[in-house]
Amino acid sequence: xxxxxxxxxxxxxxxxxxxxxxxxxxxxxxxxxxxxxxxxxxxxxxxxxxxxxxxxxxxxxxxxxxxxxxxxxxxxxxxxxxxxxxxxxxxxxxxxxxxxxxxxxxxxxxxxxxxxxxxxxxxxxxxxxxxxxxxxxxxxxxxxxxxxxxxxxxxxxxxxxxxxxxxxxxxxxxxxxxxxxxxxxxxxxxxxxxxxxxxxxxxxxxxxxxxxxxxxxxxxxxxxxxxxxxxxxxxxxxxxxxxxxxxxxxxxxxxxxxx
Numbered sequence: 001x002x003x004x005x006x007x008x009x010x011x012x013x014x015x016x017x018x019x020x021x022x023x024x025x026x027x028x029x030x031x032x033x034x035x036x037x038x039x040x041x042x043x044x045x046x047x048x049x050x051x052x053x054x055x056x057x058x059x060x061x062x063x064x065x066x067x068x069x070x071x072x073x074x075x076x077x078x079x080x081x082x083x084x085x086x087x088x089x090x091x092x093x094x095x096x097x098x099x100x101x102x103x104x105x106x107x108x109x110x111x112x113x114x115x116x117x118x119x120x121x122x123x124x125x126x127x128x129x130x131x132x133x134x135x136x137x138x139x140x141x142x143x144x145x146x147x148x149x150x151x152x153x154x155x156x157x158x159x160x161x162x163x164x165x166x167x168x169x170x171x172x173x174x175x176x177x178x179x180x181x182x183x184x185x186x187x188x189x190x191x192x193x194x195x196x197x198x199x200x201x202x203x204x205x206x207x208x209x210x211x212x213x214x215x216x217x218x219x220x221x222x223x224x225x226x227x228x229x230x231x232x233x234x235x236x237x238x239x240x241x242x243x244x245x246x247x248x249x250x251x252x253x254x255x256x257x258x259x
Contacts (some may be wrong), residue, residue, distance in 0.1 A: 001251055012126055023120065023121050025113045025114065025117045025121075026103075026104050026110060026113075029054045030096075030100050032050060032053055034168055035048050036092070037090075047081065056205055062120065062251055066251055068182075069183045069251075070116070072183060073109070076161065078108065079102065082098075082102055085098070093172070112176070113175060115253050128254050129254040131253070131254045131256050136180075136230075136256065137176065138232075140181040140231070140237060140241060142242035144200050145163065145164050149220055153206075155223055157200055159196070159200065180245070184241055185237075193243075196236075196237065202256070204227070208225070222244065242256070
């Protein structure tokens, strides 16, 4: 009797391993990503969202608990040059299918999605990257961007998924680290425990205490650098990243090394 139970158990393990190895994230794009055309006045525009998917999917837990993270990857690491082509499609089914085909044929986007899902699809050979807290902070501070100096000489700041200091400062991009840092900041931008909006405002107030330049362009660059350094040493931001890592580590394709 014990031998029969052992054989059955082995069979279940083999079946589970087989089913995991045959999970392909591209085959879930149709369920995960949705696009629709909206109208504001006379202007039409496209809205792209990450959809909640069925629990039978290999990736349901990952997707349904990390929609903002995945949307960041799609927004920043997929080819968006076909916007005009998509906006001219009137049929909703055709629009959805064209959108999904563009994602399926996007090698850069597929690469970052494979990296995200590898721990679920290739468990026996999966080796996560190791990231230090300094590396996380280096990326996180770039979202606290001084975007301009107003006509009256005030600093204007912004935290945004597509408008940050990463393109100008990071020669080699780290999509997974970026997605984690941005979602951690966004989810706590005006939170009770970690209020990053307040920390950003404190940093801007500190900038006014130093004359950073007469030339407006030079002053802006110095202000941006000073803000990055201010946030780099912000203990609340550091604690936030460690806290959010603890909540999300079972989904992340990297391990945080805290010295």
